[in-house]
Amino acid sequence: MRTVKGLNSQPKPSERQVFPMKFSAAGGWWGKDWYDKVRLGEKYGFPGVEQLGWLGLDFDLAKKTLDETGVxxxxxxxxxxxxxxxxxxxxxxxxxxxxxxxxxxxxxxESVEAAKKMNVPNIIATTGNERFDVSREEQFEICVKTLRQMADIAEAEGIMIVLEPLNVLVNHMGYFLVTTEEAVKMIKAVDSKNCKLLFDIYHQQISEGNVIRNITNNIDYIGHFHIADNPGRNQPGTGELCYTNIFKAIQATGYDRWLAFECGRTLDVPDLVREMHNLIDPFSK
Incomplete structure (x- = not known):
């Protein structure tokens, strides 16, 4: 165990300072290209925009666009x-x-170098699909070894790895890492302050439910959130999740990193922007 510099040496919080929450818009909501999406994010009042791919970007133009908009x-x-x-x-x-x-x-x-050029705080890691020629335990350990070596790089560069479990019932049949419990176990085994969980609320609602309890019980190990409603994977308010209560619970933990919308939309952009600000503004001020 790497407890000197890792997460496992950190005490669990009892009372935390409450911070304004930082919300990032979904890149798919608007815009004709990466740069336009950032500028529209500023126009619509979002401090962040999440666009996951970086191959083919003009990094000078990307940095200029981010600097000019403050996004x-x-x-x-x-x-x-x-x-x-x-x-x-x-x-x-x-x-x-x-x-x-x-x-x-x-x-x-390579991805760290791309992130540094644009001041991106998080790099998302996934495990790939489960194998059937070796045990789950062996696959788990293989992932831990790779993540530990990645974490050494991340620590040196000041970048956060966020490891994402996904649902296998609707979207990602065969994927290895599904439950919050196993993802947190993997993160504890890696034991680095620069490797945490990406808690995708949509995926975890499908996989196991119990969203608020799973978040609050594991908040020390969460470094990023993805937001979408279920079913449909569209904006909050279109499905079964009560995001007002979810955001209240997250904010009460003292979480101070990003929450990113990763979802489609069922509304025209002006109506979407109005509804999402009505939802998130009480938590971001």
Whole structure:
């Protein structure tokens, strides 16, 4: 265990200072390209916009756009300019394979450099699909070893790895990492302050429900949130989740990192913006 610098040495909070919450708009809500989406994020009053892919970006123009608007690009995914790395890190192969580790590490270094050029705080990591030739325990340990080496890079560069469990019932059949419990177990095993959980509220509602309790019980290990309603994966208010209560519970923990909308929309943009600000503004001031 790496308890000297890791999460496991941190005490669990009892009382926390409450912070204004930071919300990032979904990149798919508007705009013709990456740069336009950022400018529209500023126009519509969002301090962040989440667009996960970075390949092909003009980093000088991206940085200029972010600086001029004051908008934060809140997360990117692990990618590589090398086709062979992208194949090794794709879900059909993925982190659960030992031979994918060199590709993951090289791709992660590339992604860190992209993040640094745009001041992106989070890089999203996924495990890939479950294998059936070795045990889950062995796949778990393979992922931990890869994440530990990635975490060493992240710590040196001041970047947060956020590890994402996904649902297998609706969207990602066969994916390895599904439950909050197993994801937190993996993060504890990595034991780095720069490797936390991406709690996607939509995915975890489908996988296990019990959203507020799972969030509050594991808030020390959560570094990022994704927001969408269920069913449908559209904006809050279109499904079964009570986001007002979810946001109240998150804010009460003292969480001070980003919450990003990752969802479609059922409304025209002006109506969407009005409804989302009515929801989030009480928590962001």
């Amino acid at each position: 934060t690009s809140t997360a990117i995914v692990i990618q590589s300019v090398k086709k062979e790395n992208m194949e090794k890190t794709a879900w059909g192969h993925g982190m659960v394979w030992e031979d994918s580790r060199p590709a993951f590490l090289e791709s992660f270094r």
